[in-house]
Amino acid sequence: MASGDKKPAGPDFTKGIPARDLAEGTMLSGHVGDDEVMLARQGGKLFAVSAHCTHYHGPLADGLLVGETVRCPWHHARFNLRTGEAAAAPALSPLTCWQVEERDGTIVVTSKKVQPAPTATGRANERIVIVGGGAAGFAAAEILRRRGFKGSVTMLSNDSAAPVDRPNLSKDYLAGSAPEDWVPLRSDDWYAENSIQLSLRTEVAAFDAKSKELLLGDGRKIQFDKLLLATGAEPVKLDIPGADQTNVHTLRSLSDCRAIIAQTKNAKRAVVIGASFIGLESASALRARDIEVHVVAPEKRPLERVFGPQLGDFIRALHEDHGVKFHLENGVTAINGNRVTLKNGAPLEADLVIIGVGVRPRLTLAEKAGLAIDKGVTVDRHMETSAPGIYAAGDIARWPDPISGERIRVEHWVVAERQGQTAALNMMGVPTPFRSAPFFWSQHYDVPINYVGHAEKWDAIDIEGDVMKRDCVVRYRLGGRLMAVASIYRDKDSLEAGLEMERHAGKSGGMAD
Numbered sequence: 122m123a124s125g126d127k128k129p130a131g132p133d134f135t136k137g138i139p140a141r142d143l144a145e146g147t148m149l150s151g152h153v154g155d156d157e158v159m160l161a162r163q164g165g166k167l168f169a170v171s172a173h174c175t176h177y178h179g180p181l182a183d184g185l186l187v188g189e190t191v192r193c194p195w196h197h198a199r200f201n202l203r204t205g206e207a208a209a210a211p212a213l214s215p216l217t218c219w220q221v222e223e224r225d226g227t228i229v230v231t232s233k234k235v236q237p238a239p240t241a242t243g244r245a246n247e248r249i250v251i252v253g254g255g256a257a258g259f260a261a262a263e264i265l266r267r268r269g270f271k272g273s274v275t276m277l278s279n280d281s282a283a284p285v286d287r288p289n290l291s292k293d294y295l296a297g298s299a300p301e302d303w304v305p306l307r308s309d310d311w312y313a314e315n316s317i318q319l320s321l322r323t324e325v326a327a328f329d330a331k332s333k334e335l336l337l338g339d340g341r342k343i344q345f346d347k348l349l350l351a352t353g354a355e356p357v358k359l360d361i362p363g364a365d366q367t368n369v370h371t372l373r374s375l376s377d378c379r380a381i382i383a384q385t386k387n388a389k390r391a392v393v394i395g396a397s398f399i400g401l402e403s404a405s406a407l408r409a410r411d412i413e414v415h416v417v418a419p420e421k422r423p424l425e426r427v428f429g430p431q432l433g434d435f436i437r438a439l440h441e442d443h444g445v446k447f448h449l450e451n452g453v454t455a456i457n458g459n460r461v462t463l464k465n466g467a468p469l470e471a472d473l474v475i476i477g478v479g480v481r482p483r484l485t486l487a488e489k490a491g492l493a494i495d496k497g498v499t500v501d502r503h504m505e506t507s508a509p510g511i512y513a514a515g516d517i518a519r520w521p522d523p524i525s526g527e528r529i530r531v532e533h534w535v536v537a538e539r540q541g542q543t544a545a546l547n548m549m550g551v552p553t554p555f556r557s558a559p560f561f562w563s564q565h566y567d568v569p570i571n572y573v574g575h576a577e578k579w580d581a582i583d584i585e586g587d588v589m590k591r592d593c594v595v596r597y598r599l600g601g602r603l604m605a606v607a608s609i610y611r612d613k614d615s616l617e618a619g620l621e622m623e624r625h626a627g628k629s630g631g632m633a634d
């Protein structure tokens with residue numbers, strides 16, 4: 122961002138640039154005063170918007186133009202170029218838009234545009250209740266207000282913290298490189314300012330889909346017209362002696378993360394049980410704090426089940442280069458004080474233990490209410506469950522994915538947010554199918570890995586580039602069909618793969634509900 126004496130890079134758009142410098146379908150970064158601005162020419166029209174994504178500041182000019190939207194290269198957020206609106210998560214805040222015109226062969230940016238307030242929609246007495254204050258729940262509440270929903274919005278969460286940027290908890294925040302104010306998705310005041318009744322430390326015990334009544338853990342009852350279930354997933358616990366010790370942690374919530382950080386102050390050695398995303402991201406965060414890290418896991422290669430052998434080997438080598446010691450094809454049988462005993466009998470010293478052996482979707486509420494369940498809450502493409510007016514989104518939802526042609530359930534931040542947004546639009550009466558290609562990212566030290574699509578199995582892996590040189594696109598195919606693409610520092614390829622999958626699914630009509 123422009124600050125202090127640092128001048129924003131690129132041409133000054135108020136002075137104008139030759140029109141020939143911005144060909145159809147291209148983008149160009151420059152500035153207007155201290156504001157970094159991106160110009161785009163698409164479909165014969167000119168657009169001028171903020172140059173950086175409102176999620177983590179990704180450079181939008183390196184992204185992809187699709188119709189009148191731009192997709193961010195880093196985590197695939199989408200922005201409407203005309204209005205600046207964050208059209209798809211993970212970005213939630215809009216870009217600023219400027220007036221731009223072409224005169225006598227010169228493109229000139231003039232003033233900032235003022236966007237009109239949304240038109241109020243829905244009935245003022247309509248009640249939407251959201252169970253869960255995580256990715257899906259928050260994104261739903263946010264878009265309801267952003268799109269002018271007039272009724273009441275209540276968000277119930279059994280967490281003690283207001284919605285947080287959960288992916289950060291195993292990355293920069295755990296590593297100590299993210300300031301505290303990066304963690305909340307919005308300030309505490311934002312909820313009241315937007316008439317969202319956020320109740321923290323509030324357990325939802327049950328609901329009745331017919332009478333549209335919800336029962337809280339303290340016995341109170343709440344009526345609703347539409348309900349969104351967004352209860353997420355919880356870490357799997359290990360049933361071994363010592364798993365309940367105070368130096369043994371799982372990582373899901375801000376308070377879990379704070380408890381780990383508090384113990385890192387005096388910890389010299391840590392054992393991470395599980396070579397999962399959370400386990401390995403935690404390992405890299407702990408290495409940034411100079412803690413010795415041992416990873417114990419049953420598999421032969423970390424993350425091979427998701428990424429295949431080549432990326433699995435790369436991830437192992439990357440962590441080893443940073444000093445992590447792996448104990449693979451092994452497990453932990455007991456933790457006694459600071460001593461961890463492995464399956465093969467070997468002892469490891471650990472001041473701190475993090476268990477990252479996977480998560481389980483929180484399905485109890487949906488099961489008790491008699492909703493259709495199939496290893497997740499079954500929803501249609503509008504995210505509606507088997508009970509009319511009851512929606513589900515995020516880690517608990519199994520939806521008909523038009524890209525793979527299967528019903529799938531994933532545990533990805535961006536998917537959860539977009540499903541929350543989709544459910545919200547449908548709840549407020551705007552019919553919206555969920556069609557996005559599943560996307561997730563993972564960060565290990567300075568290496569981001571992006572993944573688009575969904576491949577539970579594959580029969581061929583094609584590699585373009587060089588995995589070990591951190592410059593690759595890895596394509597997973599089944600019966601010749603492209604199922605998923607993982608990439609390192611090939612953001613444009615990742616965006617194009619997601620778009621191609623969505624277009625292909627659109628043509629083939631996807632699958633029926």
Ligand SMILES: Cc1cc2nc3c(=O)[nH]c(=O)nc-3n(C[C@H](O)[C@H](O)[C@H](O)COP(=O)(O)OP(=O)(O)OC[C@H]3O[C@@H](n4cnc5c(N)ncnc54)[C@H](O)[C@@H]3O)c2cc1C
Nearest residue numbers: 253254255256257279288325353515516532533534537561
């Ligand atoms: C540390 C960490 C790092 C991650 N990093 C990434 C990443 O880099 N990329 C990626 O794609 N994904 C990542 N994920 C996964 C991602 O965070 C999840 O997929 C996403 O949060 C799911 O959103 P959700 O809304 O379904 O559930 P959650 O975000 O878990 O929210 C569920 C909410 O429901 C509440 N709740 C549950 N039951 C009840 C009840 N009975 N009553 C009241 N409230 C209830 C919980 O308190 C919580 O507020 C990460 C997850 C973790 C834990």
Ligand code: FES
Nearest residue numbers: 174176177179193
């Ligand atoms: S920085 Fe743009 S989506 Fe994350």
